[in-house]
Amino acid sequence: METTNRFDTAIKKLYKAFHSNTLNPECCKQCAVGNILDHTDSWKHLSDEHGSTKLNYVGLVHQNFGRTFNGYTPHELLNVEAIFLKACGYQLPLxxxxxxxxxxTDKNILFKGLSAVVTFLCELDGIPNVMDYTKLFEFEHDQMSL
Structure with missing residues (x-):
């Protein structure tokens, strides 16, 4: 399956964060977007509330100028964070x-959040959902279909 560079890079960072215990939904540098953006928190200035998908003035300026951060637009980043937080069980905004x-930071909670984020990142780049395991169990006439 072909993927994009931004997708591959984001997935590697999220995978590393999950397994090295540096994923924390309540920290702007260690949340999903904080990890995608190399443990920086500058992205939090794109919105007035953590977990909101509404761009503020700064976010709108960056969005309208076509600025991207590690390949993602401000609006895409806010959506990634909102999806992550909701899937982890947060009421938004934080x-x-x-x-x-x-x-x-329970691994089961973080896994739910990451699964939702990966699904969204796949949608953004128009690639099949790598988290969809149902293909593994599809059978056709008693033979596995691949």
């Missing part, structure tokens, strides 16, 4: 009064 998981 706020200390909103619902959130009891153990946000």
């Amino acid at each position: 706020h200390h009064n909103n619902n959130k998981p009891i153990h946000p």
Whole structure:
């Protein structure tokens, strides 16, 4: 399967973060987007609230000028983060009064978040969902179909 450079790079960073325990939904440098952007938090200035998909003035300027960050537009990055947080069980936008998981860095919670992000990244680049395991179980006339 052919993928894009930005997809491959993002997946490698997220995989590494997951397995090295440097993935944390509540830290702007260690969340999904923070990891994709090399542990920087400058992306948080694209929106007024963590978890929001609404670009603020700074985000709109970057979006309208066609600026990308490691291959992703500001709007794409905000969507990645919102998808990650929702799949991890957060009520958006992040706020200390909103619902959130009891153990946000639990591997099962993080895996749900990453699965949703990978699905979205596949959609963005028009590639088949690499998280879709149903093809492994498809059979045709008692033979495996590949």
